[in-house]
Amino acid sequence: MGCRDVHAATVLSFLCGIASVAGLFAGTLLPNWRKLRLITFNRNEKNLTVYTGLWVKCARYDGSSDCLMYDTTWYSSVDQLDLRVLQFALPLSILIAMGALLLCLIGMCNTAFRSSVPNIKLAKCLVNSAGCHLVAGLLFFLAGTVSLSPSIWVIFYNIHLNKKFEPVFTFDYAVYVTMASAGGLFMTSLLLFIWYCACKSLPSPFWQPLYSHPPSMHTYSQPYSARSRLSAIEIDIPVVSHTT
Secondary structure, X not given: OOOOOOOHXXXXXXXXXXXXXXXXXXXXXXXXXXXXXXXXXXXXXXXXXXXXXXXXXXXXXXXXXXXXXXXXXXXXXXOOHHHHHHHHHHHHHHHHHHHHHHHHHHHHHHHHHOOOOOOHHHHHHOOOHHHHHHHHHHHHHHHXXXXXXXXXHHHHHHHHHHHHOOOOEEEOHHHHHHHHHHHHHHHHHHHHHXXXXXXXXXXXXXXXXXXXXOHHHHHOOOOOOHHHHHOXXXXXXXXXXXXX
16 A cells, blocks of 8 residues: 555545535534423413524424524624534634645645656655645544534533523534534544555654655656766867877
């Protein structure tokens, strides 16, 4: 398994990363992080459920798909600490994951479209493909940690709210979407780490950087003859012979 080839592991990790980022987008925009159910004992009225998201809040009657109250300014007046933290954590996680995807794409494109003949003029601009995947794996792991930690906190914060007030608070499916997306980021990171460790030669330590260009790059020279290389400093000295 060579580090200078595009493998199924790198392609699969890239696709898994895209799916995970899409899941984070969905979890960020969904108004289904916390559900507050208000039950009435009046037969002439319907039960009311308040869906709380990171940016909007919606109140619906049971059996209705329309919002009785739709608060679009909820993002600026969030009074629940866990949701406030998520407002900063999830966009940050998305930015980190998108940076990791960009590194993966750069590494794969450099590997797939590199020339077999090295170019001396571009020697200083070569991209270390394996290094791109390694840094991308670290960024994916960081993005997963940033998104997973506050999502788990929502579950425990619901328990705190139910103890403080009444047992009417439950977390909604946006929590599951975000946690699954964070798991996908961890899986992407694991695939990249396994690929990086498996593709390296055994004698070298795993932290040693790899080069995406052939080893002959360092010894490559123009096909000049020995005399033509010295022709710039050669001086013809006339020889005078004496005849008797």
